[in-house]
Amino acid sequence: MQTDLGLWAVPLAMLAGAIRVSTPFIFVSLGECLTERSGRINLGLEGTLVMGAMSAYGVALQTGSPWAGVLVAGLIGLLLGGLHAAICNLPRVNDIATGIALMLAATGLAFFLGKPLVQPKAPNLSAVELGWWSDIPQVRSALQVNWLFVLGIVLAPALWWALRKTRWGLVVRLAGESVDAARAMGVSVAWVRLLATAAGGFLSGIGGAFLSLYYPGSWNEGLSSGQGLMAVALVIFARWNPLRCLWASLLFGAAGAISPALQSVGVTQGYYLFGAAPYVLTLAIMIITCSPERSLRGAPGELGVTR
């Protein structure tokens, strides 16, 4: 039985959206953050996300275990990230072009292999009920939290800590800031970037598993709708800081929930227009943060388009 919440339904739905929709953003943006801090851009994470979603769904369907699906999705992401890094480590290869090629290839492959998965229903990931204290069903459903969301929340500060306080994190940053300094230290830049990109792919794959196994919780070709690409833009918005990546992901998740939220209180006009909120947000952020007169503070020194 639904309780009528009036206009309170909108912020509540946005909170629910922030929790539910943001998880793939968190994983992909943390993955891309790690990759870019090592001095490489991986635009292929959209493909990794879709491929992860498809493979997670397939494996969950076959084995009956959604967590096996999550693991496989991560490993597929690891392979795709590793492939991207290996190609980019060749001389005179541009990481933007490679990323776009891999994005298209992985998306196409996922659609091709995922054809038989559209109909059957795979077991979904279970959720934790954090809304037990409330009698209002909307609050209870809004506070259904997936374990992957919890993992994402923990991962962001962990990555932030690792980049500041561990040798491993400092070496990743060094590779991203100055190739010469990294070489002088005896660090193999190619190897560091390979590992960072592969780890970033692993996280993105898990983000994909969340899409097909929890929310929306099925496999179809329109599942991702560019979330992987938006997560890349989000990293720039977050100035390459994992903690800010987390906040930005929550913001994007909330923006994505605006239109269903408005619909639930009876505002049906412009449903698709409000559906574009995250994309408009992306565009607005890019315009605000870009300037011909200033360079971005915090941008890794080796990150460039012309290489």
Add this chain to the structure above:
Amino acid sequence: MMAANAHAPSGAPALEVIGYSKRFGSFAALDDVSMKVRSGSFHVLLGENGAGKSTLVKCIMGYYTPDDGQIMINNREVEIGHPRQAHAHGLGMVYQHFTLVPNMTVLENFLLSRPHVPAVVDWTRERAELEAFLAGMPFTVPLDSAVADLAAGEKQKAEILRQLYLQCRFIILDEPTSVLTPGEADEVLGTIKRMTRRGLITVLMITHKFREVNAFADAVTVLRRGRLAGAGKVADLDNAAMAEMMIGHRDVKQAVDRVARAAGTPVLEIDDLRATDDSGQEAVDSLSLTVHAGEIVGIAGVSGNGQRELIEVLGGQRHAVGGVVRVHGEAYGATRAEMLRHKVACLPEEPLRNACVGHMSVAENMAFRRFDQPPNASGGIWLRRAPMRAAARALIERYRVKTRSPDSPIASLSGGNVQRAVLARELSGDVDLLIVANPCFGLDFGAVAEIRAQIVAARNRGVAVLLVSEDLDEILELADRIAVIFEGRLRHETASCGADIGVIGRAMAGH
């Protein structure tokens, strides 16, 4: 892993290079060069650009392997095939450009340059240890600032401190003072000199500046065209002898004599100009300046005090945040039309990057100012190549640009010739205002004299010249009036005859 430095000599090492040769293809960069640096001495390596100084130190540091020759440290022959081996012998180098990572703090930079970095860093303990190390050093640096926020002098000190922190006792300095104020340079070099006196370190410094050789060095080795041109104690040599070793006998074109003339009408008037740098920080701050026809106004200052932003505003590459620029009394926004109308010419620093398209030909680059006007274009749309090439040929001839043909890409020319080509383009038409930045940076003696002569000749013709240079000698030689820029403001303005160098130097350092 302090073991990496376990067999590094404890005191200041002596180093000797015997018969080093290094060829790149058919070009002999080093030809049978020997050099002896005594323990605890301050040794200077002198030479023009391309004399082989950097090749020699790169061989010593293990970046290149010499084709022939030996190296001895403390009279024992050693093998250096890799920079890490050089490091293990206690050899460290401070480069001309900074190698500290700009987006990291000084503390992080120091830790990362250590041979061994712990898996999880205890920053509290590391800071305490580093502070203890710095307490025993003659100068210090702020540990928690990002390197990007340090002034040039502080960066240079941090680079030197890092080598000492890494237990290097033989330190090579590659033109360490090129980015410092005279005051900062004296402070850094003076401290290093005292450290050599106490036998803590041995120093090998690459420089062009005789003043530094006379004030600080014990001994000198001079290279010319890859060969040893001379060596000796500084006490036994005078500047004339060292200059002759360095450049040999050659006819250097004398700078054109300046014609005495009264300053004409004001051409460029800058009023209360403000501009920001790439990170949005204020770079040019309430700057006002007037340049009259037929005078050279020189702006002296250490790099990074707003010169680049000022030139970019005047050249149309950056928007001013506030203030007014007027040329011939009219408001000037540095658009192409305005530059054409007011006859403004601009030679920015690093012209290959800032004023050329590297892949396009010399002729095309020379036509950038007037490619869309007759006779180069008809109707403003159709370009004609023949007149452009003819004009380029005439300019190449007149300004003695060394290029295989007008059709070679301009990036294939040497630095001096790119400079000449751009100067030719800018001065070819009728010019009322010439804006020049660091026109002789990185050029050899001959090219320097010629470019300076062209600038003075333009002034004698009645052109108003604004010269921004980090080379104080250049300003003193060329300018009629001198202004000093520090942190985006003009601090001191004086006529160049009778200028007090001490006052200028202090103004450059902000006093």
